[in-house]
């Protein structure tokens with residue numbers, strides 16, 4: 534009897550085990566991706582360092598995550614909207630997937646009034662990282678892709694996931710056109726050497742270098758896209774940080790851009806909405822595929838099929854951001870972070886480092902020539918208890934640099950520069 538019951542148990546376990554083994558093949562594109570996505574890896578290493586050094590007071594100049602509390606005027610608007618949901622007259626359910634009309638109007642008026650974009654070309658979302666993934670979904674696996682090198686890793690990683698690239702060749706992914714941006718070309722790619730691709734991702738002010746493209750450079754970029762029949766996906770997540778009057782805050786300041794460019798943007802770094810989640814993407818009606826079909830119609834289809842609209846509470850916050858008081862609050866917050874960036878930039882410059890960015894962006898880009906950037910990351914973490922972001926995480930041309938973000942309390946920024954001076958002192 535006991536043998537029989539043991540045999541029965543073994544059979545039951547075998548069946549159970551078999552049932553748990555599925556026959557679905559993994560999406561082979563995910564196998565092409567290298568290590569984990571950059572920012573969770575930074576967070577993992579920070580946690581490991583903290584576990585090893587429980588008393589260390591770690592300062593983060595790494596992940597570009599805002600730290601200042603929301604302006605009360607903006608937070609109150611969301612609190613009021615949330616409280617309103619408890620009443621019959623204040624309650625609302627599913628909203629328009631494209632975003633609430635007044636918010637679309639306000640975004641069009643505030644950011645594109647001078648650049649000719651209409652409210653029905655503005656699609657409100659839960660953030661521009663999310664929109665980048667949805668834009669890629671709209672494009673499918675066939676288009677070829679160019680990116681600035683270095684740039685925000687989502688452009689490349691989502692291209693890999695979509696099957697738009699080959700394998701990683703040790704330096705980068707086959708099939709991606711890496712347009713190098715470095716001190717030699719003032720962080721604007723040499724377009725005369727860039728291969729034609731269907732899609733060009735371009736971020737200005739650039740994350741991570743902090744370089745903002747000039748009107749002349751963007752005019753060249755739009756002409757390049759028009760000549761090649763490419764679609765430009767322009768990421769303007771830091772546009773309000775631009776001080777240089779010669780650097781446009783939207784690609785649509787460039788004549789003809791409405792026929793080649795999608796623009797994505799976000800309230801994340803403007804209002805401290807990184808956790809609140811609110812962004813937008815502009816798809817002009819004049820943007821057409823090769824067969825004449827409007828991209829706008831497909832984007833609308835993606836947003837109505839794959840997205841149920843940004844939160845009604847958060848959209849109330851977004852609307853508050855665009856009222857005179859909210860705008861003033863956002864500009865004050867941006868000014869605060871830019872002052873942090875200048876403190877960091879001045880310190881590294883005085884210590885003899887080659888430092889870039891920081892004037893039109895909340896990022897500074899610090900040269901550590903000849904040193905692998907992950908080693909520099911580890912060394913700074915070890916010696917200063919400061920988290921940065923290794924340049925190679927943004928692309929092959931990021932090697933030899935680290936990025937420092939200016940999102941921190943003033944106290945932390947001042948403590949960080951004290952530690953850097955102590956650890957790296959005066960250099961030749």
Ligand SMILES: Cc1ncc(COP(=O)(O)O)c(CN[C@@H](CCC[C@H](N)C(=O)O)C(=O)O)c1O
Nearest residue numbers: 572596597660661662663685740770799801812
């Ligand atoms: C050029 C650019 N475009 C879009 C975004 C994200 O905008 P979103 O907040 O989705 O509206 C970002 C945010 N980048 C930061 C946050 C990174 C870490 C976050 N977990 C993430 O993966 O986005 C960084 O580089 O430190 C950006 O730089």
